[in-house]
Amino acid sequence: MADTVFIEGLVVETVVGVYDWEREVAQSLVIDLEMAWDNRVPGCSDDVADALDYGAVSECVDACLKRLQPQLLERAAEELAAVLQAEFGVGWLRLAIRKPGAVPDAAAVGVRIERGVR
């Protein structure tokens, strides 16, 4: 199944990082998410109940990261993948998490993972 539902540039404010000062402040993470979904079904029914609701997924990502307050982006990515697969029945996903400004001389830093079978 080549169909996907995607979310790009979702900004989540949370406590994240390995250093002491980072445990005292909220920082922005930027999430890109691509999830396998058979879009033929909602494409016929025109019913959001058949779709992978990107609004509901976005709310879930935000809540998950605010609750987790991870040290590492790797931890955040692994938890998000597991939660989205379990709660939405997503078989395959690819996600990237960027941490703007973490390395001032870099355009962007972060992690990207792919989990599940397409």
Ligand SMILES: Nc1nc2c(c(=O)[nH]1)N=C([C@H](O)[C@@H](O)CO)CN2
């Ligand atoms: N591979 C990673 N490297 C680093 C991470 C991370 O989450 N994954 N985090 C940090 C610090 O929290 C940094 O972002 C503070 O600016 C360092 N390296």
